[in-house]
Structure formats: C-alpha cells, structure tokens
Amino acid sequence: MALLNKALIALLGILLAVYFYSGKEEFKPEMLKGKRVIITGASSGIGEQMAYHLARMGSHVLITARTEEKLKKVIEKCSKLGAASAYYIPGSMDNMTFAKSVVHEAERLFGGLDMLILNHVGFTYFNFFDGDVDHVRNLLEINFLSYVTMTVEALPMLKASGGNIVVVSSFAGKVGLPLTVPYSTTKFALDGFFSSLRMEFYQQKVNVSITLSVISYIDTDTALNIVSNVIQQPAGPKEDCALEIIKGGALRQREVYFQYHATKIPMLLRDWAPHFLEYLVLKNYNFEAVEKKQ
Ligand SMILES: NC(=O)C1=CN([C@@H]2O[C@H](COP(=O)(O)OP(=O)(O)OC[C@H]3O[C@@H](n4cnc5c(N)ncnc54)[C@H](OP(=O)(O)O)[C@@H]3O)[C@@H](O)[C@H]2O)C=CC1
Numbered sequence: 001m002a003l004l005n006k007a008l009i010a011l012l013g014i015l016l017a018v019y020f021y022s023g024k025e026e027f028k029p030e031m032l033k034g035k036r037v038i039i040t041g042a043s044s045g046i047g048e049q050m051a052y053h054l055a056r057m058g059s060h061v062l063i064t065a066r067t068e069e070k071l072k073k074v075i076e077k078c079s080k081l082g083a084a085s086a087y088y089i090p091g092s093m094d095n096m097t098f099a100k101s102v103v104h105e106a107e108r109l110f111g112g113l114d115m116l117i118l119n120h121v122g123f124t125y126f127n128f129f130d131g132d133v134d135h136v137r138n139l140l141e142i143n144f145l146s147y148v149t150m151t152v153e154a155l156p157m158l159k160a161s162g163g164n165i166v167v168v169s170s171f172a173g174k175v176g177l178p179l180t181v182p183y184s185t186t187k188f189a190l191d192g193f194f195s196s197l198r199m200e201f202y203q204q205k206v207n208v209s210i211t212l213s214v215i216s217y218i219d220t221d222t223a224l225n226i227v228s229n230v231i232q233q234p235a236g237p238k239e240d241c242a243l244e245i246i247k248g249g250a251l252r253q254r255e256v257y258f259q260y261h262a263t264k265i266p267m268l269l270r271d272w273a274p275h276f277l278e279y280l281v282l283k284n285y286n287f288e289a290v291e292k293k294q
C-alpha cells in the first residue's frame, strides 16, 4: 500500500511537471493583427465584445446578426478602435442561404478567411420544457445547423490559411441543466459535431483548429433578463469572457473553459459523481421564481 501511494505521488509529480514546463505558447495581441475574421451574433453581448477586442488587435472584421442598426453602431466603434477594416451583413441564421452568403461575403471582401467565430444563438425560454417540438427544430437550425453550414462553406478558405474555427458553447452544452432543454440540446449537438470533426482533422492532417468554448453564466443583457431571478450566482464579465475565447482560438486550443470554477471543476464531478453535481445544480436554482412566471 505504502509503495502504491509513493508511486501515485511520483506520477502526480511527473504530470504536474509536464503540465507546467511544457512550453505552452503565450498569447500576444499581434497574433490577430491583419487576420480576417467573421464573428456571428456580434450585435450584442459576448459577440459584440469579441468584435471590439479584435478591432483593437487590428483584425479585419465581418460581423453579422439580424438587427442592422445595432450592427452599424458596432462597426463604427470597431473602426474607431483600430480595426484593419470593418463590415457588417444583416440576416437571420434560420436561413441557410444567408449563412452561406456571410462566408461568400468574407471571400469577396477579404479574399480569404483566418478565423470563423460562431457565436449567435436564437431566443429561447428559461423554463420547464413545454413540449414545443417546432421550437426545438427552429433552435437546432439557428444554433447548430447554421454553424455546420458556415463551417462547410468556410473550410476551403480556412484550409488555405491554416485558420481557426471558434465555437461558442456553454456549460449547458456539457452538462444537462434544468430549464434549458431546447438550448442544451443544440449545444450538445455542437460538441458532437465539432469534437468528431476535430478528430478527423488530426487524422487527415487538416491544419484547421477547432476551439469549443465552454462558458458559464455571463453578464449579457439577454442572460441577465432571462435568468437573474432564478440563478443567484454572480455572472462573469462579458469583456473578459470574449477575450478568453479569442485567445483560445488564436492559440489553437481544443477547448476554452471560462470561469474555471464554474465549468472545468464541475466537469470532474460530471463523470465521477454525477448525482452530487445534479444535487449542487438543483440547489443553485430558485424554482419558486420560475413557477411564478408560468
Ligand atoms: N450569456 C451567458 O450567460 C452565456 C452565453 N453563452 C453563449 O454565448 C454566446 C453569446 O451569448 P450572449 O452574448 O449572451 O447572447 P446575446 O443574446 O447577447 O447575443 C446573441 C446574438 O445572436 C444574434 N441572433 C439572435 N437570433 C439570431 C438569428 N436568428 N440569426 C442571427 N443572429 C441572431 C443577436 O442579434 P440579433 O437579435 O440582432 O439577431 C445577438 O447578436 C451564445 O452562443 C450563448 O449560447 C454560453 C454560456 C453562458
């Protein structure tokens, strides 16, 4: 037993040493200078903040969402912040022809693409599953199929540039949570598609990185409006979240966990103590506030 303990401690030491001395590449804002980037869902929230960070770093940005007035304002600010160039294209991601056209627009404007940031999400309810199958289908089109469509369309340009695909997912895309049934479904689908595709890229030596971002509760207007009466936990800052996602993409990391304590740590429980995680999650919800809404 004593020998086994010693062996385990030695193994832990070796793992820690490898982890800390593996010469990880450091992020530098210059990595994004002159890069040609598409950011979806950039009229508000985390997407808007990603556009501003990239503008400060001197990237070419093409942003998209449905609301033209908001996109115009974001573009103006991007230009002031130092974007190499800044464009927008309005439209809805429940239309796959539009999803494709955004990629074609990047090709026309930039002549190529270095980073595809897939971030938009359709509106959903934060409540018990209401049995509305049409909503699940519609949300799958917006949150999942449009991501697949844009990826397929952008792949030739990304292969040519050795670029990055950055997928914004959620803690709710790794762990089943109450009140987000249709939303979680779409985020789990993203993990299935992009994690499998990444494996094929390794095997086929396709030099395009895929970064899945697993993020927790963030202080965007949409999230605060929908959940703040039900979830007491503090929301993380959208500016920092946006920067961490971009860094992960530029460093070609396979996954980004934002708010480590609320994403990566619970992941340890997910596989080894699922009942305990479920207990913790349920304890953090104020279900009385939900029932009042119905
Ligand atoms: N905030 C949070 O707590 C968390 C967020 N996330 C993820 O982060 C990402 C950003 O979320 P967040 O910033 O909070 O969301 P927001 O609601 O602030 O932004 C969503 C964006 O998507 C756009 N959008 C909505 N519907 C459509 C549509 N049909 N077609 C095209 N664009 C659309 C919106 O613009 P418009 O309405 O003009 O179309 C907006 O630009 C999402 O992928 C979300 O799942 C993950 C975990 C936690």
Ligand SMILES: CC(C)CCC[C@@H](C)[C@H]1CC[C@H]2[C@@H]3C(=O)C=C4C[C@@H](O)CC[C@]4(C)[C@H]3CC[C@]12C
Pocket (backbone or CB within 6 Å): 121, 126, 169, 170, 171, 172, 177, 180, 183, 215, 216, 217, 222, 223, 226, 227, 231, 233, 262, 266, 280, 281, 284, 285
């Ligand atoms: C340990 C646990 C208590 C952690 C629970 C974390 C929960 C509360 C966090 C983790 C992920 C969060 C959701 C999310 O991913 C994105 C969106 C989309 C946005 O448009 C509206 C808000 C919504 C539904 C968030 C709601 C709050 C969620 C469920």
